[in-house]
Amino acid sequence: MYIPTYQDMLDAHERIKPHINRTPVLTSAYLNELTGAQLFFKCENFQTPGAFKVRGASNAVFGLDDEQAKKGVATHSSGNHASCLSYAASRRGIPCNVVMPRTAPQAKKDTVRRYGGVITECDPSTSSREETFAKVQAATGGDFVHPYNDPRVIAGQGTCAREFMEQTDGLEIVVAPIGGGGMISGTCLTLSNQAPEVQIIAAEPEQADDAYRSFKAGYIIADDAPKTIADGLLVPLKDLTWHFVSNHVTDILTASEEEIIDAMKLTWKHLRIVMEASCAVPLATILKNKDRFAGKRVGVIVTGGNVDLDRLPWIK
Incomplete structure (x- = not known):
């Protein structure tokens, strides 16, 4: 198993620069007030295909x-x-x-x-x-090209955290969704080298919480077909992503389906951006655990915005 290095991430960034957007970081006074934290949203939904991947x-x-x-x-x-x-x-x-x-x-x-x-x-x-x-x-x-358990993919995903740190001073915590763990692994790869003091927290749906259970158990627990509106987070960890999660993630927090939908609505309304349900999980966990984040400078990775507008989760 080849574990990608920090140099692999730096090489990846040079290789992909002509093909990606340096996505913006947005803030919301309302969401800061609501959570008691200073939130910075790295908007990967603004990539041309609509996602960090x-x-x-x-x-x-x-x-x-x-x-x-x-x-x-x-x-x-x-x-x-x-x-x-x-x-x-x-x-x-x-x-x-x-x-x-x-x-x-x-x-x-x-x-x-x-x-x-x-x-x-x-x-x-x-x-x-x-x-x-x-x-x-x-x-x-x-x-x-595995969706996440591939050193080339993880090195590429790590470029997001590199940009985030260049765009935002003094982040204390970075929160990102976790499914198979590609984005979280890339974040771990970059931050463990560039800013090891920053806590990395993964956010997961309660109805697809195999990463949370794996983290607590100390070994990979895989569900075959979980069901959640966060359709981008349905896959289990693999050996390569587990290496990063088990060594560098501070904690994994979960949110219910209702909490995810509420957070998705909040971001649509107050950040005025389209984000998919999977990307609302970090804000849902921050709102659920306000004491943990209060007074902190928190980076939130908005992983994608490819939404089926005819099937929004709050439309019955």
Whole structure:
């Protein structure tokens, strides 16, 4: 298992700069008052494909040698990694094959196809996803770019925290959502080297809390098919992301479905940005644990904004 280094993250940032946006950091006086903390939101929903995963995907795609690039790339993903890998592949002019659960939001499937990705659908479980993917990869020979358990991807995701620290002085805590752990691992990679005093807190839905239970138990506990409105956080940790989570994460906090929806509404209303349910989990956990964050300068990574507007979670 190759564990990416801080230098890998720095190299990734140089490699992907032409293909990503340096996303803005937003604040809200209302949300600061509500939480008792100073919150800084790093808005990765402003990436062209709408999510932070364009960083890791671009690093993997543009790091391929020309011979492998001809065969393209392949992955399995519930949405954002699929669309970001398709985007990066289209920028390099190479094929991209994607296995997606049939229950993935239509908006995310549409984005993959818009960037030229070819979708094969599977049942909404980790086992079905991996079985279907094995067949697709055998047929295409594409380089497997795992959504999170890939050193190239983690190094790319770490560039977000690097920018965040350049844009914001004196952060004491950084909170990001956790599913498979790619963003959290990249954040750990960067901050453990660049600002080891900053606490890293992962936020997870109560209904898909395998990372929380893994963290408490000290080993990976994987759920096969959890159900939550935070559809980007349905996958379990793997060995590489577990390395970063177990060594560098300060704590994992959880929020209920209702708390996630309330936080999502708050950010839409007061930050005036579109964010998906998965990205509302950090604010939901901050609101639930106000004493923990009161008086602190807290960075919140808004991981994506690819929302199916016809299926918003507060519309009955």
